[in-house]
Amino acid sequence: MSDTIQLPQPDEITRREREDAMGAYFMMFAAWGVGLPLPFLNLVAAFIYYGLHKKKSQFVAFHALQSLSSQIPVTVANGGLLFWLIRNLVNDGGFLTPFWTYLTFTAALNLGYIITSLVALGRAYKGNFFYFPIFGRWAFDRWYGPNSPANAEPKTRPNLPPS
Numbered sequence: 679m680s681d682t683i684q685l686p687q688p689d690e691i692t693r694r695e696r697e698d699a700m701g702a703y704f705m706m707f708a709a710w711g712v713g714l715p716l717p718f719l720n721l722v723a724a725f726i727y728y729g730l731h732k733k734k735s736q737f738v739a740f741h742a743l744q745s746l747s748s749q750i751p752v753t754v755a756n757g758g759l760l761f762w763l764i765r766n767l768v769n770d771g772g773f774l775t776p777f778w779t780y781l782t783f784t785a786a787l788n789l790g791y792i793i794t795s796l797v798a799l800g801r802a803y804k805g806n807f808f809y810f811p812i813f814g815r816w817a818f819d820r821w822y823g824p825n826s827p828a829n830a831e832p833k834t835r836p837n838l839p840p841s
């Protein structure tokens with residue numbers, strides 16, 4: 679096995695694969711539109727999308743896994759903010775400086791995620807790769823690295839007559 683990885687070129691990726699890869703990033707926007715008050719809906723939708731599309735191609739699987747894994751910290755931050763907001767409203771705890779700091783952090787995290795996802799969405803549609811910090815490298819290693827399913831030895835057993 680060679681140490682170099684042969685990545686598919688944009689002209690080798692079918693239009694359907696590019697659209698499916700792009701759809702991985704659209705899942706986040708669709709889930710926000712449907713369940714904005716339910717931050718974990720994004721994550722559930724991304725898990726379902728990844729599960730349904732990971733066997734289509736490595737290109738689609740890479741983008742779907744990257745989208746899914748990058749949504750985890752955003753979803754946790756949004757869930758924490760929602761919990762804190764509800765707790766403050768129910769207990770009349772007031773909205774002190776730490777809450778506003780966390781709100782600002784979460785808003786900045788969401789804005790950065792939206793911008794990065796839009797860039798990745800556009801690159802996926804063109805048949806290119808775009809790597810999120812941390813998550814992009816992990817998704818790439820999972821689907822194109824030395825231990826990827828494409829590099830695994832096929833486990834075939836000979837079809838022998840019954841003994």
